[in-house]
Amino acid sequence: MTMLYTVGLAAFAVLSVYLLIKLLAAPIKGLVKFLLHAGSGLLFLVILDFVGGFFDFYIPLAWPSLLAACIGGPPGVALLALYHLLWG
Numbered sequence: 001m002t003m004l005y006t007v008g009l010a011a012f013a014v015l016s017v018y019l020l021i022k023l024l025a026a027p028i029k030g031l032v033k034f035l036l037h038a039g040s041g042l043l044f045l046v047i048l049d050f051v052g053g054f055f056d057f058y059i060p061l062a063w064p065s066l067l068a069a070c071i072g073g074p075p076g077v078a079l080l081a082l083y084h085l086l087w088g
Helices: 002-055 063-087
Strands: none
Touching: 002 063
């Protein structure tokens, strides 16, 4: 009876760890995707600000532009640049 109990407990532990990893994989994958998207947006904003300095085109690195870069990623920075060109 003890051997059967041990095998059952080990099977339950393995199944529990598998289910825990399966449940946590989706939110962690989404978080990593968001962080990569935000990082690429910030990098794009810094590159645009650096290159734009040669052409007298500046996007101020203030909270609204940083939020647009983080939330929107590179398309958000492109829209921010378009906004700055048209109404800036």
